[in-house]
Amino acid sequence: MDTQSVITHTVRVAGGRFAPGHLGELTQHIPFEMIDESLRETGTVQSRLRDLPSRVVVYLLLAACLFPETGYLGVWRKLTGALAGLPVAAPSASALAQARRRIGSKPLQWLFDLLKGPAADGRAPGTRWHGLLVVALDGTIMTVPDSPAVLTRFTKQAGNHGGTGYPQVRLLALVACGTRTLIDAVFGPTTAGETTYAPRLLPSLRPGMILLADRNFAAQKLVAGIAATGAHALVRLKNGRKMPVLTRYRDGSYLSALGPLRVRVVDCEITVTTASGKHTGLYRLATTLLDHHRHPAGELATLYHQRWDIETAYLELKSTVLGGRVLRARTPDGITQEIYALLVVYQLLRTAMADATGTQRGTDPDRAGFSIAWQAARDQVILAAGVIAGTVIDLVGTIGRHVLADLLPARRLRVSPRIVKRAISKYQARGPRIDRTSYKATTGIEILASAGP
Template structure:
């Protein structure tokens, strides 16, 4: 005789203007229970009822990432525009900024560590290649607010990045190519280079991954560190770099050494088409996948194209 057990869980949630459904699509991706758990785990839940409870502030900050150009008051209006008929508060810019400082970065870091990852599906195009999860690493420059707190750590730089005159940060990210999902990220002052930040991402590499990277990441010690995690690498090398030829294979690739690391080198021509026209360049790729039978050179060249699709 089969028996069944039914477990019912009752959750008490906020009502009125703080009801979770009023926070729009964000609650579909980050349920309010998850946000509450982050606040509890980091001890940042408000100690008394406020017009801006900690849960609401977390969603405000998440929404601010989607609309960085309109400021906190503009984001608040987007979150509350449909709440007609409810007695809403109208927080000032300084009030919203104080609420952000009150909860700090801890709950957001907790949520990031919980959710980061490849989120890869078996059938999604570009996610897997010959049983390996296809990932890419790259860096970019972002602007941050021009205020004394930011200037104490970050530097202003002249240039054409759209934020001339603003402090800037360097962000280096590890992504899953098929889903463009963030696996890990690190950021800091632009006075530190991409390859210096990269070792902080090695914690997220593992066997079963293949990492695509451009020639800025082709330093022999860094590639060796990446290979030591068990992940494989497909990296572009600078054309002027001298690579010893240890053995040649029928597909045109050859066995070589990158420092103390045994690699296979593939030389090819790649044409890139953009709105400005077509550009053909000679590329030299190095990979830790040394079996030319199981990992043909032509497929490795095609695979390297996925790096542009993810970054």
């Protein structure tokens, strides 16, 4: 005779028409009161209580970022799937579209402005260097639908496959390297370059930070703007850029200048050795840290490698969350709304991960798997689990327990070719075969002393 098991699942959500308004366990990081405040501050609270209250619509927009593979009606079904027995609305696709337009982008922008910033525990391993919070600045491109409305603001890249490609949005972010949380972000048309958007992020810099950036951000005015905030900078220069040698130091670095700003320059040769051979590159770095005793050249060259943490943040946002998909919205306002929702959800996930690793002393946030947290958050939405916190505060939660149960190994240096793996053309590219293998690697750094006084 077969035995049977009965599992009872208790769901605690908001009452009445507000019941579908949740984000599973992530609701504890973005509670009802926070959403309601964003609506009040931006003047978007519904004038009368509808089947789709404004609070519920905001949660719908956030939940859609966790389920980019399905339409908004499908997202609604995931929000309400565990609410059997409760009288929830059954809106049409057009009703959901009207509700999203009614909300606009301002509440999502307000939420991002509230939630942005480095994780609370800046003392975790890998977050600071010589007491300075390590942050990185860089940009990326996101593709958006090719609709007439979108093309009124966002354009296609010149020469992009004969005009057959998608319009694009330029996103620039300031990221805390250790936790990969977003300190700030700006976005807009690609008709403006990265160095045009970058000054808008400078107000988020503070003394006690060191900013890492690539050659594109080594403009004299921008580096001076970074220094004016009280933060320090470590930027890569073009190898051929002529820099005056004012004083040469024993560690191989030398005092120089970017206009009126005094900087220290480090010329180094970095050799990466793998099973396939050796690869050597020349790097020229400039920093506002002028004391070669406290911040030796070799340590600066090693630190610069952490700039790549922002690249993995973009990978998680565009590949793990979006799955390489084009954004949904088909109007400029809708795109603004969707991007802010994506930034909020990414920040919530990263905060939950940092909270979890912060409970285990000495655990580097690098070891938290983003895809594990993302999948766990999706499951909690479908179950409508953990929406309202219990009387006992759980600092880790179900998402955090999944992360801690499957920590990644300590980071090992690996290299892989920086190429497009999925070619746009179905025809094989001409030229030699490209080796796409990722290799374990070791790195050697040699500081190159420059001629001068």
